Amino acid sequence: MNRRDYLLRKVVIALITLAVVVTLDFLLFRVLPGDPVRAVIGRNVRISKESQDALRAQFGLDKPVFPDQFFATLGQWAKGNLGISWSLRRPVSDILTTKLGNTLLLVTLGQTFSIALGIALGLFAGWKRKTAVDVGSLTFSLVTWAIPTFWLGIILLAAGSTWLGLPTGGTVQPENIGKPLWEVWPDVAVHLVLPTLTFTVVYLGEYMLIMRSSVLEVLSEDYILTAKAKGLSHWQVLRRHALKNAMLPIVTLVALNLGFTVAGAIYIETVFSYDGLGKLFQEALDKQDFPLLQGAFLLLAVAVIGANLLADIIYTYLDPRVKAT
Amino acid sequence: MSTKRHWYLPVLLTLTIMVSACGSGSATTAAPVATQPAATTAPASGEPVVMKIGSQFPPDTLNPAYAFLAASYTIFDLVYSSLVKEGLDGQYYGDLAASWSHSDDNLTWTFTLKDNIKYHNGTPLTAEDVAWSINEIHNDPEGWATLVNYTNGFKEITALDDKTVQITLDYPISNMEYRVSFLYALWRADFEPLDTTEALQNFTNDQLIGSGAFSLKTWEKDQNVLILDADPDFYDGRPVVDQLIFQTFDNSDALVQALKVGDIDVINLVPNSAFETVKTFDNVVAVNLPSRSFDELIVNSVRDDNDTAPTGNPALKDPQVKLAIAQAINKQDLVDIVFQGLGKPGWSIVAPALGGGFWHNSNVQDVQFDPAKANQILDDAGYAKGADGIREKDGVRLEMRLQYDATSSEYARDADLISNWLKDIGIKASPEAVDADTLIAATTGVGDYDLVIWGWGGDPDPDFILSIMLCDQFVVGGWSDSGYCNSDYDQLYLDQQKSGDPADRQQIIWKMQEMLFKDNPYIVLYNYDDLYAYRSDRFTNFQLDQPNANITDALVLQHAEPVK
Numbered sequence: 001m002n003r004r005d006y007l008l009r010k011v012v013i014a015l016i017t018l019a020v021v022v023t024l025d026f027l028l029f030r031v032l033p034g035d036p037v038r039a040v041i042g043r044n045v046r047i048s049k050e051s052q053d054a055l056r057a058q059f060g061l062d063k064p065v066f067p068d069q070f071f072a073t074l075g076q077w078a079k080g081n082l083g084i085s086w087s088l089r090r091p092v093s094d095i096l097t098t099k100l101g102n103t104l105l106l107v108t109l110g111q112t113f114s115i116a117l118g119i120a121l122g123l124f125a126g127w128k129r130k131t132a133v134d135v136g137s138l139t140f141s142l143v144t145w146a147i148p149t150f151w152l153g154i155i156l157l158a159a160g161s162t163w164l165g166l167p168t169g170g171t172v173q174p175e176n177i178g179k180p181l182w183e184v185w186p187d188v189a190v191h192l193v194l195p196t197l198t199f200t201v202v203y204l205g206e207y208m209l210i211m212r213s214s215v216l217e218v219l220s221e222d223y224i225l226t227a228k229a230k231g232l233s234h235w236q237v238l239r240r241h242a243l244k245n246a247m248l249p250i251v252t253l254v255a256l257n258l259g260f261t262v263a264g265a266i267y268i269e270t271v272f273s274y275d276g277l278g279k280l281f282q283e284a285l286d287k288q289d290f291p292l293l294q295g296a297f298l299l300l301a302v303a304v305i306g307a308n309l310l311a312d313i314i315y316t317y318l319d320p321r322v323k324a325t
Numbered sequence: 326m327s328t329k330r331h332w333y334l335p336v337l338l339t340l341t342i343m344v345s346a347c348g349s350g351s352a353t354t355a356a357p358v359a360t361q362p363a364a365t366t367a368p369a370s371g372e373p374v375v376m377k378i379g380s381q382f383p384p385d386t387l388n389p390a391y392a393f394l395a396a397s398y399t400i401f402d403l404v405y406s407s408l409v410k411e412g413l414d415g416q417y418y419g420d421l422a423a424s425w426s427h428s429d430d431n432l433t434w435t436f437t438l439k440d441n442i443k444y445h446n447g448t449p450l451t452a453e454d455v456a457w458s459i460n461e462i463h464n465d466p467e468g469w470a471t472l473v474n475y476t477n478g479f480k481e482i483t484a485l486d487d488k489t490v491q492i493t494l495d496y497p498i499s500n501m502e503y504r505v506s507f508l509y510a511l512w513r514a515d516f517e518p519l520d521t522t523e524a525l526q527n528f529t530n531d532q533l534i535g536s537g538a539f540s541l542k543t544w545e546k547d548q549n550v551l552i553l554d555a556d557p558d559f560y561d562g563r564p565v566v567d568q569l570i571f572q573t574f575d576n577s578d579a580l581v582q583a584l585k586v587g588d589i590d591v592i593n594l595v596p597n598s599a600f601e602t603v604k605t606f607d608n609v610v611a612v613n614l615p616s617r618s619f620d621e622l623i624v625n626s627v628r629d630d631n632d633t634a635p636t637g638n639p640a641l642k643d644p645q646v647k648l649a650i651a652q653a654i655n656k657q658d659l660v661d662i663v664f665q666g667l668g669k670p671g672w673s674i675v676a677p678a679l680g681g682g683f684w685h686n687s688n689v690q691d692v693q694f695d696p697a698k699a700n701q702i703l704d705d706a707g708y709a710k711g712a713d714g715i716r717e718k719d720g721v722r723l724e725m726r727l728q729y730d731a732t733s734s735e736y737a738r739d740a741d742l743i744s745n746w747l748k749d750i751g752i753k754a755s756p757e758a759v760d761a762d763t764l765i766a767a768t769t770g771v772g773d774y775d776l777v778i779w780g781w782g783g784d785p786d787p788d789f790i791l792s793i794m795l796c797d798q799f800v801v802g803g804w805s806d807s808g809y810c811n812s813d814y815d816q817l818y819l820d821q822q823k824s825g826d827p828a829d830r831q832q833i834i835w836k837m838q839e840m841l842f843k844d845n846p847y848i849v850l851y852n853y854d855d856l857y858a859y860r861s862d863r864f865t866n867f868q869l870d871q872p873n874a875n876i877t878d879a880l881v882l883q884h885a886e887p888v889k
Contacts, residue, residue, distance in 0.1 A: 161583075169572075169576075171548065174548075288762075
């Protein structure tokens with residue numbers, strides 16, 4: 001099978017997956033207990049049956065879930081219209097765009113640091129196996145990986161705000177809200193320090209552990225021995241022969257994590273009152289805001305499936321054998 | 326709607342001592358103008374004085390037609406004006422009104438407005454605007470569900486001239502000042518075009534325009550930050566603080582930390598578990614004040630002939646079973662364990678803190694925690710313990726659901742403790758967390774439950790909380806969730822509304838409390854404290870020693886001063 005066929009097949013599978021997820025996404029929220037109209041009208045119990053019905057009609061909830069509501073929603077999505085949020089009374093796409101920006105900022109920084117540090121640490125530990133460096137970084141990674149995100153966030157928040165004077169929450173100071181990024185970037189940066197640090201520490205361990213074991217495995221291969229026998233230096237062996245092969249599991253992990261982190265680091269955003277997607281998910285679920293929930297989950301599904309597809313594509317470059325499977 | 330603590334308080338002003346500022350029979354009364362000190366002079370030039378108030382609970386909406394959360398009413402209190410408002414000392418003072426009086430028969434009330442009142446956009450506010458606003462609320466009971474009850478018994482609201490508002494009544498209303506204190510002067514151009522209930526319900530009022538001490542600058546819903554500016558032309562004098570910033574924290578530890586490091590100046594409602602820690606912070610004052618709120622165990626008291634037949638355990642109809650349950654609950658333990666001692670055991674829906682204690686019947690002795698006695702009561706009533714320790718009589722096992730609102734961690738702990746205590750007396754009550762909407766659907770007008778733990782936050786006047794036990798409130802969309810129905814109680818409720826004399830009214834309200842205590846539709850558990858904290862190195866003069874103190878009260882924030 002050539003690369004084109006392979007990719008084509010992957011894209012088709014991705015599309016099928018997306019269709020299934022979209023269907024589930026739609027149905028899942030409708031089996032939740034509670035009446036969404038209650039959420040829409042803000043628990044105004046005195047509102048008459050007629051007005052409730054009118055509101056239901058306005059939001060299309062008077063029709064059967066399947067097929068009417070389902071196809072109406074699909075039709076809207078096909079036109080690129082994600083609907084209006086019931087609780088915030090704004091277009092879902094606007095809300096998602098705002099939050100996505102904040103989350104991407106946090107997640108990109110956090111992932112970059114954790115991947116870079118995790119890979120470097122894992123490589124080093126694998127290479128210097130059974131030394132103090134290895135034991136130290138292994139212990140560190142296991143501990144940070146095992147620490148609950150929420151708890152670590154609170155500890156860093158307390159320490160950072162007390163000793164370094166870093167802000168305790170939000171994306172900017174209240175007086176800077178709504179100002180363009182280029183004017184307030186120092187404030188934005190200061191607000192990003194602690195959430196990014198938490199993110200980095202939490203994800204670093206995972207990358208390090210995978211990288212380390214992957215390096216160890218590769219280093220025990222016969223071709224490494226051969227390379228060493230040819231007289232290549234340690235560094236040359238590591239760079240030319242070991243690294244590329246050891247990277248495979250990391251690519252999978254990175255791709256998976258990238259997809260899911262679009263959901264926002266929910267815990268981190270909650271600890272730092274950071275206005276991102278993770279917080280949005282939670283709020284939308286609380287308020288049974290179907291359009292917002294569906295939009296957010298659609299975004300998440302696209303991100304996860306897209307990231308996986310990306311991993312598949314990268315594989316074809318990293319590992320020629322993939323094309324043959 | 327069953328209101329849950331700072332969540333769904335229908336209203337949130339402060340306590341009242343005397344409901345009617347004027348005794349019955351007095352034809353006219355000079356208004357007790359300015360019981361509050363006039364605002365001090367404008368701050369000296371230089372840096373604007375900004376106060377940052379942190380909380381975990383943002384407003385649900387700025388549209389007073391359907392706002393339910395206390396945080397919304399905090400903002401209304403600051404941005405809107407009403408004819409009168411309640412002072413920190415419990416007396417009503419003229420807000421828009423310079424003076425007011427009523428006729429001998431108490432049926433005609435006349436309010437005269439102060440001079441130079443302007444909306445925040447500079448437009449003068451006239452009596453016509455006030456009358457229009459009250460009519461708007463009065464004429465649309467459906468759209469204005471949260472406020473319309475305050476206009477019950479109003480016949481006609483008219484503007485006699487630019488400065489005079491007259492309200493005529495169908496019957497004498499004993500707590501008229503309290504009623505009008507919640508009827509805000511709306512910005513007519515925003516509300517007038519909303520001619521259907523749906524239009525009103527869809528209106529967010531994000532650009533809220535009022536005439537109060539502070540004007541709305543921005544509300545960033547995404548960031549949950551709301552900024553108010555002092556109104557330099559405020560008719561009662563410009564507030565000392567130039568700007569108030571309300572900031573919401575998603576995490577209680579971050580909220581507390583923010584106060585510690587000075588990111589915020591005030592915490593509105595400190596989490597119980599953090600209160601002792603907050604007290605130890607440098608330059609921070611932490612205060613706990615008794616609140617009008619209470620939590621209760623609702624006992625299904627729905628009558629069998631209800632439209633939807635109740636599904637409650639039939640044994641709950643037995644007064645002895647209810648008494649035994651009350652006797653088996655250790656309220657002091659609930660306060661100590663669940664609220665770290667920051668509250669008091671209670672028994673009445675009229676909290677001791679309401680009206681400075683005037684309305685709470687202190688003659689009643691609550692049943693004491695006594696499991697042995699509770700067991701004895703059930704033994705005597707013929708409920709015998711089976712092999713599994715659960716009691717049974719005539720084929721009815723004392724096995725029941727114990728549901729609670731899932732949003733509260735306190736309820737979960739209450740339920741655990743109560744379930745264990747009931748087990749000791751042979752009642753199996755299985756705790757179950759349920760979301761609030763489902764709980765509303767299962768309780769109001771329906772009766773598909775056995776025992777429910779829930780709570781209420783309260784008005785400054787007992788009228789509202791007493792109304793939740795009326796027969797006609799037990800309908801879908803009504804306030805009653807217990808299904809209690811007693812025609813004597815209903816009659817007393819009407820009597821207290823019309824009673825012109827506070828002492829008479831007090832006697833009636835005391836009697837109503839005794840009735841509820843005897844019939845046990847609610848086993849009231851406790852009244853918890855409201856917990857506040859502020860940076861004493863930044864601000865002072867919060868007047869928290871006043872009987873009606875509440876750190877976000879408009880009067881408190883108007884007069885708070887920066888530390889030099």
